[in-house]
Amino acid sequence: MKYFMIAIVCVLCFLLPFFVGAYLIHVLTSIMIFLSLALSWDMMLRTGQLSFGIAGFFGLGAYASIIAVDDFSIDPLWSILVAAGFAALIALALGWIVLRLREIYFAITTLALSSVFMIFARNLSDLTGGSAGKVLYESIFKGDSIKIYWLVLSVALTVILVSELFQRTRIRFAINAIRDDEIAAKCSGVNIFKYLLFVFVLTSAIQGAVGALYAQQYAFVEPESTFSANFLLLPMSMALVGGIYSSLGPIIGAVVLGLASEYLKLIMPYGHLIIYGLILVLTIMFLPRGIYGTVVNRIAAKR
Amino acid sequence: MLLRTEKLTKSFGGLIAVKSVDLKVNQGEILGIIGPNGAGKTTLTNLISGVFYPTEGRIHFEDKDITFVPAHLRARMGIARTFQLVRPLRDFTAFENVVVSCLFARGESLREARKSARKICELVELDQPERRLDRLTVFELKKLEIARALGCQPKLLILDEVMAGLNFEEMQRMIQLVKSLREKQITICVIEHVMSVISQLTDRVVVLDRGEIIAEGPYEKVAHDPKVITAYLGEEA
Numbered sequence: 043m044k045y046f047m048i049a050i051v052c053v054l055c056f057l058l059p060f061f062v063g064a065y066l067i068h069v070l071t072s073i074m075i076f077l078s079l080a081l082s083w084d085m086m087l088r089t090g091q092l093s094f095g096i097a098g099f100f101g102l103g104a105y106a107s108i109i110a111v112d113d114f115s116i117d118p119l120w121s122i123l124v125a126a127g128f129a130a131l132i133a134l135a136l137g138w139i140v141l142r143l144r145e146i147y148f149a150i151t152t153l154a155l156s157s158v159f160m161i162f163a164r165n166l167s168d169l170t171g172g173s174a175g176k177v178l179y180e181s182i183f184k185g186d187s188i189k190i191y192w193l194v195l196s197v198a199l200t201v202i203l204v205s206e207l208f209q210r211t212r213i214r215f216a217i218n219a220i221r222d223d224e225i226a227a228k229c230s231g232v233n234i235f236k237y238l239l240f241v242f243v244l245t246s247a248i249q250g251a252v253g254a255l256y257a258q259q260y261a262f263v264e265p266e267s268t269f270s271a272n273f274l275l276l277p278m279s280m281a282l283v284g285g286i287y288s289s290l291g292p293i294i295g296a297v298v299l300g301l302a303s304e305y306l307k308l309i310m311p312y313g314h315l316i317i318y319g320l321i322l323v324l325t326i327m328f329l330p331r332g333i334y335g336t337v338v339n340r341i342a343a344k345r
Numbered sequence: 346m347l348l349r350t351e352k353l354t355k356s357f358g359g360l361i362a363v364k365s366v367d368l369k370v371n372q373g374e375i376l377g378i379i380g381p382n383g384a385g386k387t388t389l390t391n392l393i394s395g396v397f398y399p400t401e402g403r404i405h406f407e408d409k410d411i412t413f414v415p416a417h418l419r420a421r422m423g424i425a426r427t428f429q430l431v432r433p434l435r436d437f438t439a440f441e442n443v444v445v446s447c448l449f450a451r452g453e454s455l456r457e458a459r460k461s462a463r464k465i466c467e468l469v470e471l472d473q474p475e476r477r478l479d480r481l482t483v484f485e486l487k488k489l490e491i492a493r494a495l496g497c498q499p500k501l502l503i504l505d506e507v508m509a510g511l512n513f514e515e516m517q518r519m520i521q522l523v524k525s526l527r528e529k530q531i532t533i534c535v536i537e538h539v540m541s542v543i544s545q546l547t548d549r550v551v552v553l554d555r556g557e558i559i560a561e562g563p564y565e566k567v568a569h570d571p572k573v574i575t576a577y578l579g580e581e582a
Contacts, residue, residue: 212455215437215445222434229394230493231420231450 055195059188071191073300074198075256079277080284080292081205082248088208088287089241090221091141092149094274096249098156099129101269103250104257105163108176111258113169118182119193122254129250130243137242141235160269175264182258190259197255201248205289217241276303279318283325285332294334347372347501347532348393348424353402355388362388364556365402370501375523375533377543377564380553381577386536387429389553390503394426395419406501420450423500427490427507429536433478439489440466440474446496458496465495469522484515491522502526503534508542520545540568552576 059067079096086093103125110121140151163170170176183189208214216237219227228234253273257263276299277292284295302321306314329336348370355363363385370376378386392399395416403412411419425446434442443465447458466474469488481489487507494502504523508516516539523546527533537543543550543564550567552560554576560567567573 212448212458215441215448218436219434219445222436223432225396225416226428226432226434226493227445228416229396229420229426230446231417231448231452231497232445233417233449 052199055199056192059191064187067187067191069300069304071187071194071259073296074194075252076276076280076300077293077296078198078201078252079249079273080280080296081201081289082245082252083277084281084286084288084292085205085208086241086245087281088214088221089217089238091238091242092145093152093242093245094149095152095155095246096277097269097271097274098152098159099133099246099249100253100256100273101156101163101263102132102159103129103253104263104268105170105176105253106250107254108178108257108261108263109169112176112178118258121258122197122251125254126247126251129253130247133243133246134239137239137246141238141242156269156274160265163263163269164265170263170265173265175262175268178258178261181261185261194255194259197251201252202289202293204244204248209289213237213241279322281332283322283329283332285334285336285338288334288338291332291334295332298333346370347407349405350393351403351405353389353392353404354400355385355392355397356400361556363392363399366553366556366558368551368558370532370534371549373527373530373532374548375527375535375546377547377550378534378536378553379538379540379543379550383555384553384576385556386553387505388556390426390505390534390536393501393503394424417449420446420497421452423498424503425450425494425497425499425501426503427487427494427505429505429509431486431490433481433486433489433493435478438475438477439471439481439485439492442478442489443474443492443496446493450497462492462496465492468492468495468525470518483510484519487511487519488522495526499531501532501534503536505536506538507535508537508539516542544568 058070079100083093083096106128107118107121107125110116110124111118116124136155140148140155143151164173182193208217216232219230219232220234220237224234253268257268280295280299281292282295283299284293285291299318299321303314303318306317310317325332331339346369348368350366350368353363353366353368354361366389368389378389380386391397393404395414398413403410405411406422406424411422414422434445437445440462443462444458447453447461448455451458451461453461469492471485471488471492478486491504491507508519511519520542523533523535535543535546547564550561550564551558552567552570552573559572559576560570
């Protein structure tokens with residue numbers, strides 16, 4: 043029954059472009075981009091590691107995909123996989139070192155990595171176009187926004203599926219144990235480094251793929267906007283508002299904040315970010331477990 | 346011989362917590378490790394279980410040198426321990442805590458691990474294991490520590506002060522539990538402050554003081570050793 047409902051919702055999502063206008067489709071596409079980032083950030087957080095590197099791997103994927111299409115004539119659709127693979131490789135090499143750090147040291151180092159990626163993008167001019175960036179001749183699917191919506195939807199659903207697999211397999215036991223108590227975890231046989239590296243590489247690949255999607259949608263990359271802190275701060279806010287350590291929380295957060303920011307942009311073009319920030323502060327103060335976490339706790343308390 | 350340490354030494358900066366310890370644990374015995382506070386008992390446990398590595402010396406387990414084998418691999422080889430200050434995984438239920446070690450130390454599938462964990466919870470008499478941890482008593486948390494260690498299918502089980510904080514009746518039940526584990530061919534090291542427990546349980550006792558072994562032998566003999574009495578009570582004025 044539950045799976046039947048989920049299937050219906052998925053089908054409805056795919057059929058949506060036939061019922062609603064182009065504007066809403068555009069908004070939903072953007073929400074799903076951020077939803078995927080929010081979920082990937084949360085998946086890493088479930089291991090107890092706060093990563094600020096997601097904008098970096100997002101940008102890395104964006105550049106990899108644009109370069110793959112422009113310089114290597116790879117099909118834009120395949121370039122997304124190339125981007126995921128490239129982000130994964132870089133994450134594997136860097137994670138090997140960075141994942142020996144913990145807490146704030148890990149967080150700051152991952153933040154620094156994003157800046158380093160951007161500096162590379164700005165200075166490897168022959169490859170990346172330097173500070174002017176790189177523009178493609180046309181967007182993916184020749185800019186057909188409905189096809190782009192379907193593509194982004196497929197990726198978002200895949201990310202949700204991966205997140206749920208995390209929650210339903212032995213991976214959940216490993217990463218929750220690592221988050222709770224590393225010493226108890228390793229004395230129970232959990233290979234901490236292996237699981238941290240696995241989750242770091244996988245979530246970085248997701249971020250790379252999402253960056254590629256975003257770049258292909260607009261057909262260009264540029265250091266400042268591609269590595270923008272927005273691709274870190276918005277997904278983090280969404281996961282925090284929706285509720286961390288779950289699949290549903292970041293989804294709820296992405297939809298709520300995504301729609302709210304779009305609406306706020308319409309009614310107050312300058313300063314909508316202030317309201318956005320206010321929502322974030324109020325949620326963290328009054329709903330520290332986020333919307334979904336609070337609901338779950340209420341239900342658990344009533345039992 | 347199941348476990349043997351050779352001149353095992355661990356220093357933290359200038360403090361030498363364990364100093365040139367030659368410990369031998371025989372197959373099938375219950376060994377008591379006693380000593381005053383700060384004698385290095387817990388540090389020794391941490392060295393054997395791989396929480397950290399020694400400054401000097403070697404550790405052999407079943408004739409393999411495991412001195413620098415990481416902790417999770419030692420758990421898989423059959424070295425399990427409990428923690429003096431209990432370290433349950435707070436985001437899990439009691440039952441799921443046991444599933445963790447069955448999954449990763451035994452390498453079982455999720456289905457098998459749930460089955461094994463259920464059996465272990467019954468064995469240690471942990472009732473209603475699906476409870477959240479904040480609903481568990483001290484006694485139950487201590488039993489959970491043992492249950493999670495049993496999930497590693499241990500050949501060597503190190504119990505670090507499992508009696509601390511228990512009342513008399515709970516201690517008796519804990520003693521019965523430890524005895525029943527010995528019947529399952531598990532070799533056990535008991536680190537304990539409660540001497541009546543040591544005298545009831547152990548075949549042999551090792552006394553640590555300031556990081557060194559100062560006496561070993563059957564409890565009756567060790568308890569009357571002047572060096573041991575001095576370590577516990579100080580020099581006579």
